[in-house]
Amino acid sequence: MKPTLVFPISWAVTALAVCIAVLFFWLARNNDPEDYRKSISGVREIQQLAADWSIETARVRSDPLADFDSLAAFIPRMDELKQVLLATIRGIPDIPNRLANDVSAYVNAVEAREERIERFKTGYAIIRNSARYLPLAASNIVQSPNVDAALSREVSALTNDINGYLTAPSDAVKGRLTVALERLGDRAGSLESPLPDHVANFIAHADVLLAQQAPTGELFSQATSSEISDLSAQLVEDLGFELTRKNQLSTSYVNGMLGAAGVLLLVWLVAGAVRLRSASAPAPVAAAVTRAADEAVDRDATSPPTHAGNGASGDPWAATKLLMSHRILSDSVASRLAGAAREIGEELDALREVRDDFSGARAANGDALQSVVEQGAQALAQVRERVGTITDMADRLSEFSRAQGDVSYTLLDVNDCVREVVDGADAERVAEVTIEEGTVPEVFASKAEICLMLEKVVENSLQAIADADKEQGELRISTGADADRASVTIIDNGVGMTPETRARMFDPFFAQEENRTGVGLISTSHLVEKYGGTISVSSMPGGGTVTRIQLPGMAEG
DSSP: OOOHHHHHHHHHHHHHHHHHHHHHHHHHHOOOOOHHHHHHHHHHHHHHHHHHHHHHHHHHOTTTTTHHHHHHHHHHHHHHHHHHHHHHHOTTTTTTTHHHHHHHHHHHHHHHHHHHHHHHHHHHHHHHHHHEEEHHHHHHHTTTTTHHHHHHHHHHHEEEEEEEHHHHHOHHHHHHHHOOOOOOHHTTSOOOOTTHHHHHHHHHHHHHHHHHHHHHHHHHHTTTHHHHHHHHHHHHHHHEEEEEEHHHHHHHHHHHHHHHHHHHHHHHHHHHHHHHHHHOOOOHHHHHHHHHHHHHHHHHHHHHHHHHHHOOOOOOOSSSHHHHHHHHHHHHHHHHHHHHHHHHHHHHHHHHHHHHHHHHHHHHHHHHHHHHHHHHHHHHHHHHHHHHHHHHHHHHHHHHHHOOTTTTOOOHHHHHHHHHHHHHHTGGGTTTEEEEOOOOOEEEHHHHHHHHOOOOOHHHHHHHHHHHHHHEEEEEEEEETTTTEEEEEEOOOOOOHHHHHHTTTTSSSSSTTTOOOOOOHHHHHHHHHHOEEEEEEEEEETTEEEEEEEEEOOOOO
């Protein structure tokens, strides 16, 4: 090739490469996965707010002196989160119709929860008012000067029976009390004044309690159920799948831009070499290019092993469950390390193809072009050798994390693991511990893994209680069954967490304190996902934390 043609051809190739890079940039910009990340964050915020709302509803119901302002305070924040989520979803141009419909159904479910809480608030206000005035109405009858002993006993017995019905409502008791009230109303017409008015007032309050108690109790159950939590988990999973697909496309587009940049670099290296050869100074230039390439390769190729070395460092693990945590963390590091190695390898393959294209023009371009191509091939070979070292290191980490020879599976009772974890953590030294064991379905799992899963949550709760520096720490653990799933609920009165901390609590190496590693709860999250379970966390700063784990049980044959 004539030296005078080198730069015009280089500029033409540059223009083509820039056009390709701009195309990939445009595709990457229109494939921005940020909206999916915002949607997932929005769903998690709604899930957390709904859980906090349920806790507040239960508190209001259990406190006869509580007002309802705290329940109403959740409505503006929930409406804001719903609108933000819908606006984000509508702003995604190519969102699948199925996913858009799922989001609409999810928002409708949240609105249904709001409507149930509003109806519960109204119904419970009526019940609480009548329950407060029923004893007063009965007292007016019993203390009336012209009341007979039989009427006094009848009203006292009805008052006790109605109070019992409020504790455990049933259709049979309601029917019996309704007949008794009708009989009392018929008798009131023959009584002397003011007894008829007192009896009518008593019957009015009793009728309200009989009519409102069962529907209001059903509304309370619906308003505090795990429906929103379950729907949130499913929607986050669906959005996460689309986010992964978007991230893969973005990676491809970025790789395309990097490939175009690599082509430009190689083209101008060749152009420079040919130009310098025409000036009779090929050797110094070739040597300079070689030194620059070697230095760049050395700098780039030494970083991954240093990172891998840091990631692998740490104190030795002495116990089986700690070794299990180490393996889980090793698998996470290995996956990320192998992914990085694969991406670098793909870029090098693209550059190798460019090198092969230029190799076909050796004869026409002369010795200088051949020298540059050979030097580029040598540099690529060195980088690929280092990438191979990284890949081998990742494979070794993966093999180590899969070496689970000490894990055996059996049908186990989660209650056994709860007792073992509490005893092993010496929890009573930090807090007053209450264990409420319910009947749970058996779980087919490794006892060591289930104990590790619960141990990390209990340790987190005990640390939160210690950080709160309260006179009396409380840790309550209850087990039960939710359909065919085993459920474990862990409640503490520790320092609690902010929404930002809750959003990142399962991220590797995330810790609120500098002297903590931030690798504990990743084991819990990993094992819950491994067994097909779910974990939900409700917490407010200074208000303690509620963690609920559900695991699929074995159906009875």
